Amino acid sequence: MTPTLVRHHRHHANAASAPADAGARARDWAEIQERMLVPLYEAAYERLEVGPATRLLGLGCGSGLALLIAAARGARVTGVEADPDRVALARERLSSTENTPDEPTRLYEGDSAEVCDGTAPAYNLITAFEPLGCAAGDSETLAAALESAIPLAERGSAVVLAGWGPPERCATSSVLRVASRLTETLRATGGGRGWRPALRDDLEDVASRAGLKPDGSGRVACPFGYADMDSAVRGLLSTGLFDAAVRATDPAQVEKELIEALHPHVRRDGTVWMSNVFRYLIARTP
DSSP states (O other): OOOOOBOOSSOOSSGGGGGGOHHHHHHHIIIIIGGGGHHHHHHHHHHHTOSTTOEEEEETOTTSHHHHHHHHTTOEEEEEESOHHHHHHHHHHHTTOOOBTTBOOEEEESSSGGGSOTTSOOEEEEEEEEEESSBTTHHHHHHHHHHHHGGGEEEEEEEEEEEEOOGGGOTTHHHHHHHHHHTHHHHHTTOOOOBOOOOTTHHHHHHHHTTOEEEEEEEEEOOEEESSHHHHHHHHHTTSTTHHHHHHSOHHHHHHHHHHHHGGGBOTTSOEEEOOEEEEEEEEOO
16 A cells, blocks of 8 residues: 545635534544554554564554454454544444454554453563654654553563654645644643654654663655645644644644745646655564
């Protein structure tokens, strides 16, 4: 599977109003944005030879696309996701890919693995594909989630962490800076978490904090391609990275500035294309 120029399925009169409709935003994530990271999922799975012997726990599994790809390779999959609307979409996606009668596909709503059924067989792969280098405080949040998941895994199990590459190699960075600029006042009063650029050792720092031992890394090209400006705005808003900006200003202002930031990436045929590089780190549980 590769990223595609995604045509929108419904029209929103005001794309930036999507955060107010959690169900619509989750659907935008599933239909537009989530697939942009497919090359990352596939690169990690190929390197780790994910297959029938894999018992995978996906942290922040979104609407289940990464789990679906792993299940197609024969893996037995479990996912944890804080957004209830994304969990519902993941259940739809994975309803026809049950693992086995004695080890069914499990999906849990929550922000840590503490919500998982402790009677399930131990996992031998943990993934955290939501990229670091997006919001202030995301490293601390991921480290806590990993600490809750590690006791559920076998000793020496692989853990995959993902993050944005250097800002100069990610065209989307200039667009995400809109969120940072619009939330400066909100952050100054402690009312929001804005976007931050990725740091070189983000993934290694989180792995160390969680007691994991690094065991290899890689970089993957993950271009963001959209069929038109409306799809681009909706897809980016579905990430949640602009929620604080909406609270600090208003939906119309966020949409206006997003469109301005995206304008340099519009091609002659009206599609929007941004080249990006993402990093992944493979670590091992103690």
